[in-house]
Amino acid sequence: MTVVQACVRGGPEGRGGSPTAVLDDGPFGEGERRRVPGAAGASHAVFVTREGERDGHPAFSLRFFTSEGELPSCGHGTIAALGLLAARAGTDTYEVSLRVGGRTFAGRAVRKGPYAEVGFVHGPVELREPAGTESALVLPALGLAPDALGPGLRVASVGRPRLLVPVASRSALAALAPDMERLRAACDRLGLLGCYVHSAPTPSGRLAARMFAPSIGVPEDIANANGTACLAAHLAGRGVDRVSVDMGDSLGSPATIGATVEAGPSGPVVRLGGGVLVRRPGHRP
Template identity: 75%
Template sequence: MFFGEPSPTVVRACVRDGRGGSPTLVLDDGPFGEAERRRLPGEAGASHAVFVSPGPEQDGLPLFSLRFFTSAGELPSCGHGTIAALGHLAARADTDSTRVSLRVAGRTFPAWAVRRESHVEAGFAYGSVELREPAPGESELVLPALGIRPDALGPGVRVASVGRPRLLVPVTSRSELAALAPDMERLREACDRLGLLGCYVHSAPSPSGRAAARMFAPSIGVPEDIANANSTACLAAHLAGHGFPRIAVDMGDSLGSPATIRAGVSDSGVLQLGGDVVVTRPFP
């Protein structure tokens, strides 16, 4: 099903109309030390690196295990990194349609990718999302660091977790979202104190489920993420109970790299996450 010797590749995950996306390094796993795993993303001009290990077949499908690193260390999971890895695998498959099993942090799940003329459409079945109301003091510690005015804050602040908790923060409009200029040091201290991965600030969805978001995560070495798919899955899980079975979230515009992530609940009730991938260049 797969051909050729894989090589380290930088791909753009979750591109929008073929543009932008989050540069992500994808490479075969090997005897890398911790320091090297943390150094490689920056050397490749990426915020994240995905290390891929092939394994025995799972349910008749090729199995690949994934590990994710930023300059700050290993992440238990990474949604856009998973999408990037799928684009990389699809680019060297011998068919236009690819189905695999992926293993991340002890969980195995189905994933798929389809090669198009200019990009790869990738998606996978997501796991469970834990949602809760913020505990007393959590929002009060974080929101001032984000710089959100009280009248710009929307209803429904939530703490969401897919291994590590993050704060979902609604604002009233895309313009309010674009104007945010968080105090990163203050935000990092607040997130560290509360054990939060970061803050995913999002606009209210349109009737069709289109929204915009910005993810601030200085605690993991990413002041602002171009595309944060895990948090988009968290938002999809939250909005599924409010009449939005599927959403498309625009990110990256404030960083000059437009990205879009798709998420939603399938007809069978499975939360799915996906995006488009462009394989750009080998590394180094």
């Protein structure tokens, strides 16, 4: 098992990032898989299976677990797995075919020693207006009044729905202190994965976010790439085609996730990316 720092901030000399356990899959039971994140000091674990070759590239499938169970996808877990696979290959540029659930997609990594810049095309994002019940239950659990919100409250899904919650500023974001028991009860009742709360983007697309997901055993995520993909798809409808999202500062582990959006034949195409530190395969810090 390797604990990878996913979505580090600051390039090759960066710091922080989300510790993510990455390991080769095997005959593990459900309980064993759920225990791995805690044993590794991580919020998530990624289980990797080699599938030969696909489209002329090495092919792998990925599964993701938290202490509460399996997730249909995990963006920062995919970034972590890409970084480790590139480190194992030992090449400066690494391209791979990945399968998550029923979707296959290409991943790419460019290495500089233990650091790699990785990226992949995210799956489709579904967006809708929140129901009144969703706002009424979730916002008080976050400690937010409706008049404290910025424009653009949305429910977004990339397999499981989450609430995108805009606040006015980074300082308002930093001041949040959700009632986690109340938030978990609300999300469980509504079938939400959690809440991705974000500041307004600057003209260059820079912003900050915090992801609260107690329903999956992660009160606050250091880096949440799936939520960033959801936000990027939403902001594309407002003319913002590139974002750089700072996360993890409230947890003392700064992380940054990038996303760009391009027009595709069946809707917006989101490309996610981030920096990964793999000090050595098999390493547990």
